[in-house]
Amino acid sequence: MKKAMDADVVVMGLGYIGLPTAGLIASKGIRVHGTDVNPSVVETINKGEIHIVEPDLEGLVSYVVKNGFLKADRKPVKADVFLIAVPTPLKGGHRPDISYIESAVTSLAPYLKKGDLVIIESTSPVGTTEKVAEDIYSLRPELKGEITLAYCPERVLPGKILYELEQNDRVIGGLTEEAGEKARDFYSRFVKGNLHVTNARTAEMCKLVENAYRDVNIAFANELSIICDHMGINVWELINLANKHPRVNILKPGPGVGGHCIAVDPWFIVNSVPDTARLIRTAREVNDAKPEYVAANVIKKAARFKDPTIACFGLSYKADIDDLRESPALEIVERLAKHRAGRILVVEPHLKALPDRLKALPKVELSTIDESLKEADIVVILVDHRAFRNIDRMLLREKLLIDTRGL
Ligand SMILES: NC(=O)c1ccc[n+]([C@@H]2O[C@H](COP(=O)([O-])OP(=O)(O)OC[C@H]3O[C@@H](n4cnc5c(N)ncnc54)[C@H](O)[C@@H]3O)[C@@H](O)[C@H]2O)c1
Known part of the structure; x- marks a missing residue:
């Protein structure tokens, strides 16, 4: 009862x-x-x-x-x-x-x-x-x-x-x-x-495999973006053309992989079978290394300016959410601030205050789209939030633009 x-x-x-x-x-x-x-x-x-x-x-x-x-x-x-x-x-x-x-x-x-x-x-x-x-x-x-x-x-x-x-x-x-x-x-x-019933071990592995599959495919796109940088090829145009092939579907590169799932779950497989899950481990390493690569690129470009103001658009790990877990955008901003690459204006419409990780760092402020576009020398797009899609391109004309999302 x-x-x-x-x-x-x-x-x-x-x-x-x-x-x-x-x-x-x-x-x-x-x-x-x-x-x-x-x-x-x-x-x-x-x-x-x-x-x-x-x-x-x-x-x-x-x-x-x-x-x-x-x-x-x-x-x-x-x-x-x-x-x-x-x-x-x-x-x-x-x-x-x-x-x-x-x-x-x-x-x-x-x-x-x-x-x-x-x-x-x-x-x-x-x-x-x-x-x-x-x-x-x-x-x-x-x-x-x-x-x-x-x-x-x-x-x-x-x-x-x-x-x-x-x-x-x-x-x-x-x-x-x-x-x-x-x-x-x-x-x-x-x-x-539909509800698909199986045994517990298969269901546990199924979740891990779904995210490992995504991670490996994103790693391919991320590695490609770095290869293209080295070879002077526009990766967005390249992927668009390669995807005209009826059986090719390359994903979009980005500043890295974040979130509580794709950036984490593949390690659960690697941890269980470290000697066998070689591709899955490498994909994780490729994606984990991308924020450092993006930050180094911004730092290199910022060095051309005297006291650069760098507007970083987006902090969350993906578009239109406030979740910062494992966010590559957050890691990039942190790296720029620690390196004292310039004054950093963070534009994140989903946050009312900077996260603690950034609050303690010098010359980092939360800003708005309008304010940051007025003041920035360099604009770095880190997240493709809907709010950023309508930015007037004319306002970016005089800026050095680094778009990690192909916005
Ligand atoms: N967020 C996603 O999109 C997503 C998607 C698929 C799977 N998952 C998985 O779902 C699980 C939960 O993720 P989440 O994003 O909801 O996490 P979360 O951090 O948003 O929420 C977890 C909550 O659990 C509470 N908690 C911690 N220990 C507890 C305990 N002993 N008893 C009761 N409450 C406790 C925390 O206070 C927190 O509020 C994780 O395993 C995650 O990998 C998350």
């Missing part, structure tokens, strides 16, 4: 993935209890507000909180399904850090009961679901064989999360066949995309 304070679903971690997921599930009339270790996240959500930038999310969260379908707290409650969406960053030596999953599991274990389903959505190294099962059974041995576990990776695009949460196909990896089927039933309550 359920108590009034119990929930149907507990979502552990209310960030970019957990909060939209909790909101979507709650919008189907399912009682969701969101758990986050950050008290200010809990407080914000319980006011019906959000702490991240994502289109339409605030309206959804406000609606489900007001109607009593979503509640946030620092601790879990009893429920039928426990969904884990906590961070899985890298630690030293490019090794996956699954300590957030481990501590989420420690805090949810006391609330588990016979028949519950535990789902990991955090991107995880192969074998994590098996390890989580062992951790739970070591804390609650009486539950062995009495609960089910599954892995279901998230592959949404920030900026379109609510649409993609509902519409994307999902890969579901059950630790047992029963777990896979139970997880399929659960997702069918709010996902319209």
